[in-house]
Amino acid sequence: MVDSGISVVILCVSVAVILVTIFKIAVLIVELFKKERQFEINGLKGCISFILSSGLLAGIGYCLYHVPYILLKGASWNMVDKMGPGYVKNSVIYISAVIVVLYLYFILTSHFIKKRYIDFHDNGIKYDK
């Protein structure tokens, strides 16, 4: 399955990034259950941010889907699957998985933020993310 130096590097980096991000997501979910985080849409700004980020993700997905066409002179994924090299398909899968997991983390942290607390004694507001 892993058959080139580039593919190995991409796999190792992808696994590391995915594991760290999944850990961070797990921490976020635990905080959610402990009610340390609450859902906030952030109004219009939040909606626009979500739409634009989804559009960007779709654009990245579109570009990745056309990697054989762009890099291999008009080839299709079926052609890559049959003729190879196999590491092209594998590398795109690893990169796609990283992007999806990172995007998930971005969305969760954007919309599930830690509660504000007000220090009555200081009359200030401390805001933690």
Add this chain to the structure above:
Amino acid sequence: MRRLGVAVLLCALVLQIGCGSQIFITKGSANYKSSCVAINDKGNYYDVVIDYSKGLNHKQVGEQFAKGILKVIPDYEEIIDSYIAENIPEIYYEKSFQRVEDIKPQLKKEYIDEIEGMAEVFSGGKSNVRMDKKLSKDEVYLFNLFLDVVKGSQCSFVSVYGSRSSTNKTITGRSLDWYGGDRNQLPRIQAVITIKNPGSSICSIGYMGFLGVITGFNDSKVFAAIQESPVGTPYESTGKRSYALDLREGLENKKTLNEAAEFMMDSSKQYAANHLIVFSDPTMSKVLENNISGVSCTGGHVKRALRSSDSKLNSGIDWGIKDAIACVNSFLLYGNHDNHTINGYNTRRWQYIKEQFADDTAKTPEDIKKLMSYCNRSPSPFSDTKYLYNKATLNTILFQPDTLSLEVYFFPRNTLKVPVKPTFEKIKVF
């Protein structure tokens, strides 16, 4: 959370790769018969007999062949048109016809008549429109000159004879590795085409509407097949010929291996692509290395010459197996361009073939079949594997010239899924 889920799904949908391996096939007639062309659907390939002894000329034969093709494969024009589009990006589409025009004047008149006879039956006329589901005259030419104008086929060949063969006669295995199309276009039109001329007959294992020979043999028991051997030099088509159509002419007119080989290495015949032609007859096999351009390893000139089992090879390449010969997609002869040692696709397969002869025993037809069809657990992409059977293998042939015994594995017609173990069919010829 719902919006998040939709975004993730969108991503997954955009990234889906090759979902769905079953191919929808437009059903045609099971057979067709006219005065000189008979076509029978054998399930996974078409059996075609073209008989020139009935007195029709080549143009009429071409017309009848095309009518028969459309009867058994109603969407044939769409199949070829889409295959051309998949292999030629839009920016190169018009340029490819210029290459066809360069090669056309050197084609044999009879073959021109056949191609144009076919083209008159198809609906594209004279207008070349990419992906219009029609075949124009130029696109019919383009399909027939595909190997000369677009790209060649990657293949493997192994043959034993004499003391290395359990029958003392030649046993030949040969695989065609080629991209079959996103919609399985080539497997849908694969055919065994017998052409009966007055005085000789040939059998071509190829494709409906493709009039050249990729793999074939004649009734004088001479087998030949072509294999690509690119050297990376700039492409030039002016004044060049078609090696697939010339090979057909060679098999139709020559009675011996050496005569056919000499015909194909004639220096007056110039080709656009470097290539190899593997030959077998009942007593031996050889490989014609048509190295037309490139850089000689020895400082001299590259050459067009026959390689046999004891030929001197380039530095870093060895064979040393008596009464056996093999060929991948590279030149090996001493003094020819070295596109072998630098290319893992070739060296892996070459090493694997050599390992199969380490036991020094005579090979049976079943041994050669196993060598050609083994792939460990499951087939890999062509460029990633050392095995001769891989995901790009469209057909594998086991042929014994002495008895004209032919067994063929054809890639399944109705699925993109590659069989783990290829199934061979015995085919009666002549």
